[in-house]
Amino acid sequence: MTIAGESSPALRDGLAKARGEVAFGSELRVAGNLFAIALRSPFGHAQLLDVDAAAARCAPGVVAVLTPWDLSAPDVPGDLFYDQPLSRRPALSAEALHVGAPVVLLAAETLAQAYEALRLLRPNWLELPGQFSLEGALSQGGAAEALPFGAVHWQQGDPQAIFAQAAIVREDILRTSTVQAGALEPYWALVEPTAQGGFIVHNGVAAPFELRRQMAEFLGLSLQQVEVRCPPVGGGFGSRSDDLAFLAALLARHCQRPVRMQLQRSEGWLAGRVRHGAQLRVRSALTQQGRLLARELEVWYDTGAFADLGPYVVLRALRSLALYPAEHQRFIGHLLRTNKPVASATRGFGNPQATFAVEVHNARICKQLGIGSLEFRQKTAIRAGAINPSVGVVDTQTGAFVPKGARISSSALPWCLQRAQQGLEEAITHLPACAPGWLRGQGVAAAMHTTGKGRAEVSTAEVFWTPGLLRVRSGATDQGGTGVASVLAQIAGQVLGEPPEAIVVELCSTAAELADSGAHASSRTFVAGAAVWDACQLVLARRKAGEPGELSARSAWHPDGNAPPFATCAAVVDVEPATGLCQVRWMGLGVDAGRILNPRQALGQVLGAAMMGLGFALYERLDFTADGRLASLSVADYGTPRATDMPPIDVWFAPSVEESHPLGVKGIGEIGLMPVAPALVNAIEAAIGRPLPGLPATPESVWRACRGEGGTCT
Amino acid sequence: MENTEKTYTWMALVDSTPRQVDLTGNASLAEAIAAALQAEALVDPSKIACSEGSCGACCVRVDGERLLSCLAPAWRHFGARIETAASWRATDLPMRLAQAGAVQCGFCTPGLVVALGDLADHGVKPKTEAELADLLQAHLCRCTGYQQLLHAGLAWLNEQENS
Known part of the structure; x- marks a missing residue:
């Protein structure tokens, strides 16, 4: 079946957003949550020799001050490059490797108190030489290569031989600047301990299941002890992969209280991606x-x-x-x-x-x-x-x-x-x-x-149908108004013949175990849309077979190619x-x-x-x-x-x-x-x-x- | 350490409802309207994005004047009549923006609703999208590219009856 093009007016959340009825993650509070901030390096490369935190610890409302020496913070696992942990990094380190790197964490009852206490910290810095420009790194040759194997490389044929003899050879060298995604909503995370010893992580990430994997490893917990929830996001563009959730988790575990951490916009330039x-x-x-x-x-x-x-x-x-x-x-x-x-x-x-x-x-x-x-x-x-x-x-x-020999399909x-x-x-x-x-x-x-990223892409959907009510549950996330929910509703509605007002779409937290590889690489309609389509086809088949009662189906979709x-x-x-x-x-x-x-x-x-x-x-x-x-x-x-x-x-x-x-x-x-x-x-x-x-x-x-x-x- | 700080109680008429907010901390007197509104509201239609008056996400109307609420000190506007995007819920403006594709992440939208609503109240009817773009220059949107917003806003403003 073909899904017809349709600009459905029943935008799932656009109207509520325009009416000012949608709470974004940066407005999210849970009862008794602490407010966390970090002392961040003012230097591009520096060693924090020590920090006098006595006054800050005694400041009004302060609940915790964590220095690199107060805890043995595990590394943030980072994404795997194929099977290699190439992006593993310290969550909190006395050696600040870039301006804005966090070195001391602080949690207080109110944000104002946290900021006031931050001013009482007396860090003792040793500035270190560093590599502060791409030009400088280029002049270092191989020494600046970030990957253990050096450059990624591929060759076909013998280009050098052709360059040596071709009629026309042209070379251009061009530069592009470091730029920011510039999402309007500040970066934030909120982590709350559960009564069962686990944690609920509220964060506007693109790939909640990946964050859950990393967070479980980070905290030494099972996957089931970590739940990642993604409230509405004020712009993502791939950039919400900062370490705030890990820093907030350290404090939440230490204080056994919910901890909210948010970057001011100016911090976001430094600590965001x-x-x-x-x-x-x-x-x-x-x-x-x-x-x-x-x-x-x-x-x-x-x-x-x-x-x-x-x-x-x-x-x-x-x-x-x-x-x-x-x-x-x-x-x-x-x-x-x-x-x-x-x-x-x-x-x-x-x-x-x-x-x-x-x-x-x-x-x-x-x-x-x-x-x-x-x-x-x-x-x-x-x-x-x-x-x-x-x-x-x-x-x-x-x-x-x-290369795998994949062909351009269209x-x-x-x-x-x-x-x-x-x-x-x-x-x-x-x-x-x-x-x-x-x-x-x-x-x-x-x-x-x-x-899609061309490997390990998946999305899982569940569909529940009775005449006049079509419920779609998906593990996909919406990275800031990309319209995932609208498209999923459109697909489900057309397959099962239900109007927009009969359709409920839930984008679920990781606790629903609807595995999804994440809102990246322009892929959610391609992957999550296909999962919903597939689940609806299964329901349709059962409906045609005359099965009575509520019909449901589940599909975990792995796309073919990219x-x-x-x-x-x-x-x-x-x-x-x-x-x-x-x-x-x-x-x-x-x-x-x-x-x-x-x-x-x-x-x-x-x-x-x-x-x-x-x-x-x-x-x-x-x-x-x-x-x-x-x-x-x-x-x-x-x-x-x-x-x-x-x-x-x-x-x-x-x-x-x-x-x-x-x-x-x-x-x-x-x-x-x-x-x-x-x-x-x-x-x-x-x-x-x-x-x-x-x-x-x-x-x-x-x-x-x-x-x-x-x-x-x- | 125990929380022993003084509290500053601020009051304003927000979207026609009297709202009282307790601000704590030594800096509470310097709190901006946006921060005061967010202190207790579960859903705050004025969004805090840049905190420097550069993006317009926090735009509200205070005693009939458009203000960037992230910068305007709350105490200076004690008891003021504040209108957020919620004040335009009864109009067709939110639906028109949603239908036009002018809402993506939606973080800038409440501020834009206030701006467009205020322009309409002043009988402003721009002739072109470029003219409307000039009027909305204080607002950043990172998602839509503005075209669908300008298209919908221009049509909506020109349909409004002069009050």
Whole structure:
């Protein structure tokens, strides 16, 4: 059965949120909860020699002060890289490896009391030398590699030999900045001990079952003794994988009371997770006519103080290489350690950086050879049926990446490219001419992403049906309004023929044991949606067989493959060379996300992703001082796009169906972000006729490029 | 250590209901309206996001004026008439935003409801989405990309009767 596209007005929670009736996690309190804060390192790298906590311990309302010497805090287990615990890290350590690293924990009856006591702590710091920039880490060579096996690497054919003899060889080196997910709701966690010796962890994480696994190991408990609950989240974008739940758990266990820990927004810049800043080198060998013979992509991702999800993140850079198959290819992915805040999953998961570099490189190739940008991509990009070399596994002893031979099951990229071209032509016709002293440029870019992480994906659903009441229970989470509940209701309702008002969707805590791998990699409709669909099919079969009473079924769905979505972006940008100011006049995105189940929600995902791409391209950057401190802690200075920054955006969904999936869907949450930054930079470079060094393309950067400064090649 | 601090009792008329909040701690006099509202409310329609007046999530109307409640000291507005998004529950604005796809995570939405509601009360009818974008520049949204919000907001404002 086909699920029809439908923008159901019965948005599960949108109305309640707009009415101000939804309590988010940052507003969650439980009776008697303590308020916790951490003393955090003001230095990029320092040793806490000792801390005089006497006054703080005696301050009004203070219940506990925990220094690194007061407890033998276990390590945070971290995610596994395949079977390797590469992101294991201390929860609390006297050696602060980045600015904002927690060194002392404090819990008090009220938040105000906690802050007052914090001021009474007298830390004695020894500042240490450190590596505070990606540039510095690059100059260290292998010494800064964060992974025991060095770089992740893959090779096909003999690119070196081709580079030595090809007619055209072009190399570009580009940079992208460290950026923040910038979710509006502050980061928080609340942990409460249960009467049975276990813990309930309230946290807005994307993967509650993974947090439960880590928390159980952290506290030395069984899985059943830990329950993870996810209240509504004010924006996630992959970034809610901070260590607050572990810190709160230490205090909750110590005090045997519920403990709530929340970062002030300014702390969130330091202790939250960020997108890896990167240097990227792309080298291509081509024929004079523009046929791609060989390509090499080498990336250096700044992972900050800990690897966290970095090994997987850097691996995702491979998608941008795989998008343009050549007989001879090579990928080298370095993950470099610096004394900076921890980089991890952030919308796009390592792909925005690499796609940026590859697509800017492609545009420069086209300019150099005098061939059309769209024509080059139409001829060169991967097609349905071809092997997708970016799907595979890493040998954790050697770092060698081994493709699994997965094929691209569907691609409407040619349609997306065509549509973007048509949109661009229409836009150019209708836009008013640019102002005197300004130059206009056009740019395009394409991208391929993933649906799900391609391994160990699962979602479990239970469906209960009686005529007029359809109850859906799922282990999936909604990372901030992605509309999971709406889509699950839509799928269940259509299979079993019930209207929206007859459907109840519960996104359950881990205690329901509906295993779910988490709201990541644009995958919940693909995975959780299929689980609900499958469970409903089972109920439908029993109903058709005439079974009486309430009918129920359960499905644990493991998807087949990770159907890559595709997108293209075309953009028109006006640039004032005298000042470097850029004004985006129009953007259009062609998106192949398979069948679109809920057009309005899908459009919202693409528009939101496009905005994040625009911020990444033009404004956003976490600036660090030479000694590893953040130059600005204010939201105002960071550069999140505002309504006035947004150009008109057209979005076109390809008439596409993913054949490998029962609902025909592919991921939608991230793909819209990927092609935006390169399309905008390609437009700027086309306008000024000079290369930019990387992101963000601030007025300063554009102004300098106009003067011939800062370009790495021409 | 025992909790022996003084309490400052603050009062305001919040969404037409008298609300009394006990603030404790030496800094209680400096508490902002947003913090005071959150101190006891189970669900607080004014959200605290940036705490620096940069994002608009905490926007409320105080005695008829739009204010960023994360910065406005509670004591200065003692007894004030405070309107949060809850004051617009009876209108069709929340449904219009939800139906337009203007609500994703929803953390910025209550502040935007207050802003749009206040514009409507002042008879503001922007002619274009760009004009409305200017009027909503104090508000950050990280999810939607603004387009669906501006589209719905513009249509809704232009449908409102002048009061």
